[in-house]
Amino acid sequence: MTAFRSLSTAMFKGFFRERTALFFAFLMPLMFLVIFGLIFGNSSGNKTKIGVVGDGPVVTALSQSGALDVQRYDSFDAALQKVRGGDLPAALAVRGNEIELRYAASDTVAAGTVQGVVGAVVDKANLAATGRPPLIRLDSGQVEDSSLSAIQYLTPGILSWGLATSAIFGAALTLVNWRKKQVLRRIRLAPVGTGTVISSRLLVTVGVSVLQAVLFVAVAMTPVFGLKLAGQWWLALPLLVLGSLSFFSIGVLVGSFAKTEEAATGITNVIVLPMAFLSGTFFPLQNAPGWLQAVSQVLPLRHLNDGMVDVLVRGKGIEALALPSAVLIGFTLVVGFAASRVFSWEDS
Amino acid sequence: MSGSTIVADGLRKRYGDLWAVDGVSFTVGEGEFFGILGPNGAGKTTTLEIVEGLRRPDEGTVLLLGESPWPRNPKLLPRIGVQLQASSFFERLTAREQLETFASLYGVSRGTAADMLELVGLADKANTRENKLSGGQRQRLSIACALIHDPDIVFLDEPTAALDPQARRNLWDVLRAIRERGKTIVYTTHHLDEAEVLCDRVAIMDRGRILAMDPPATLVRGLDAPTHVMVERGLLTVAQATELPGVDEARDDGVSLTLSTRRPAVVLSTLAERGALDGLQVRGATLEDVFLELTGREYRA
Structure with missing residues (x-):
């Protein structure tokens, strides 16, 4: 076996034999997926409710519109009671061709929504009854893939964050631990080049990243989460590798100047958490001030994130890889060079 | 070399x-x-x-x-x-x-x-x-x-x-x-x-x-340090022991009688003649004595 292969094997074994590392690499991102899925995923909970008494084409159309959460009531009085009590924004009763709508003006947003939706449905029914074609046609639709839901945005973000965390921690802690336990020194005393040592660790980082991504996407694609991949999802692979490279370079830089595992952990946290927030991993950056968005442009996580959303979800082609790849490669070169300057085999 | x-x-x-x-x-x-x-x-x-x-x-x-x-x-x-x-x-x-x-x-x-x-x-x-x-x-x-x-x-x-x-x-x-x-x-x-x-x-x-x-043996021999011969106490009194030919010093620590000598052969044969060799131990100098000699301090790891 070559030194490269055996060093990689040794590190893979060391990694897979540690439960904590496995948890952070594989389960933690899934945990975040569940948590954020619960927070953002259940969008029907955000719909405005309306109490309905009676039946007819208008009620059917309301139910099908998906804009309101239609709840049936036996008597209009009972529904009105709820509206007055503030438990329901509005109530609607159908008596033949008469439709009575009552709303609580205290909640202006809900009141506006209910009036708008009910008015539109009633107008449409009236228009249909005349048998005339509409004068003005409205064609509306969302710009994203029709299957788009919260999970589509969450998955690439959380995945990128998961990759960043385990790649940076992994590289930094290995270096610090090896220096402290004199494994680096021991390797230095064997006829093995620095390139072999670094590249074998890099192989482990990339390998773990790919495994993380496969597991994470596989779970996200189960019906529970319902992720749907865009056609050219495999374009995410080169991004994944380049992203791992740039995180690896951060890890090596941290591991080069941190003296203890505790210091390495602290420094890594200080890097990863702000980077995750600034990169729009957990929530979008649109409302952030301009200068903050500018700062986020130098972060590898930001570009990995953007690139992944583009190819995994938005269905963009290979051209979407150009900018993220360029930034990731550039970042790796700059940070990697810095790491090579501060790297030391020995503690003192 | x-x-x-x-x-x-x-x-x-x-x-x-x-x-x-x-x-x-x-x-x-x-x-x-x-x-x-x-x-x-x-x-x-x-x-x-x-x-x-x-x-x-x-x-x-x-x-x-x-x-x-x-x-x-x-x-x-x-x-x-x-x-x-x-x-x-x-x-x-x-x-x-x-x-x-x-x-x-x-x-x-x-x-x-x-x-x-x-x-x-x-x-x-x-x-x-x-x-x-x-x-x-x-x-x-x-x-x-x-x-x-x-x-x-x-x-x-x-x-x-x-x-x-x-x-x-x-x-x-x-x-x-x-x-x-x-x-x-x-x-x-x-x-x-x-x-x-x-x-x-x-x-x-x-x-x-x-x-x-x-x-190590050369270092120890070079010391010219006394050899310690130890036997059970009670076989000889300290006074008797000090009189023996070749004995520089005798000590009774309550367990053993220790004789310091630079002529161990003479001391051992005399003890043998008197049938006083019970519990015999012979200790030469060690590297610790060498260290003491070289530095003037007791050896402490």
Whole structure:
């Protein structure tokens, strides 16, 4: 076996034999997926409710519109009671061709929504009854893939964050631990080049990243989460590798100047958490001030994130890889060079 | 010396204001078991690190097998085996996997791992992970890792430190077995008794300097220290004992009667004539006495 292969094997074994590392690499991102899925995923909970008494084409159309959460009531009085009590924004009763709508003006947003939706449905029914074609046609639709839901945005973000965390921690802690336990020194005393040592660790980082991504996407694609991949999802692979490279370079830089595992952990946290927030991993950056968005442009996580959303979800082609790849490669070169300057085999 | 495997000449190394190594010169011949002794902080490890090529001396030169180990000399690396003070294992690998990994770093076949486990008496621990090994087993595995590529020179830095007496004895057997393979061994220790048993030649270091360098027996004999003859108390009184020919001093500590002499033959035969040899123990000087003589202080590791 070559030194490269055996060093990689040794590190893979060391990694897979540690439960904590496995948890952070594989389960933690899934945990975040569940948590954020619960927070953002259940969008029907955000719909405005309306109490309905009676039946007819208008009620059917309301139910099908998906804009309101239609709840049936036996008597209009009972529904009105709820509206007055503030438990329901509005109530609607159908008596033949008469439709009575009552709303609580205290909640202006809900009141506006209910009036708008009910008015539109009633107008449409009236228009249909005349048998005339509409004068003005409205064609509306969302710009994203029709299957788009919260999970589509969450998955690439959380995945990128998961990759960043385990790649940076992994590289930094290995270096610090090896220096402290004199494994680096021991390797230095064997006829093995620095390139072999670094590249074998890099192989482990990339390998773990790919495994993380496969597991994470596989779970996200189960019906529970319902992720749907865009056609050219495999374009995410080169991004994944380049992203791992740039995180690896951060890890090596941290591991080069941190003296203890505790210091390495602290420094890594200080890097990863702000980077995750600034990169729009957990929530979008649109409302952030301009200068903050500018700062986020130098972060590898930001570009990995953007690139992944583009190819995994938005269905963009290979051209979407150009900018993220360029930034990731550039970042790796700059940070990697810095790491090579501060790297030391020995503690003192 | 012809066939000198190691030649260190005038080594000096300074840390801040302190000369950790202050003018150290020695040579080690092929197949020799050479010990560097001294208390903690004497400069043993730094000396070893300079010789191994891990540190650059501020002054002086080192030649290993005719080559300079500094800067890192890849030609030399396969010919030296180093056991470091930290056990420097790969995390969570078994004993065999450690050896196989190190074997491949030297391009040695993985089969060698089994031989090495046998040599250091860890064959039954082949599948045990490094963190489950005892202190003595870790040290033996660490030595096996240093030997995996069959080097000509083996450097061992305090291999018996922090081991219990039984583990130390086991390790001695390993060290003797290595020596029988014809390796040149340089090792540091602060156990003077151990060096006396194992080494062909020792250098006693203190405060960065070599105070004496010779075979242990030569150093001890050179002391001209008295021999202590001990017998059960009650066979003779202190007064009687002091009268005996050859006895310089007699002492009764409540358990034994101890006679100091520079003519042990005379004292022993006199005691034999009187039938007063019950519980006999004879103790010559040790390297600790040598250290005391050289430094004027009691030896403390």
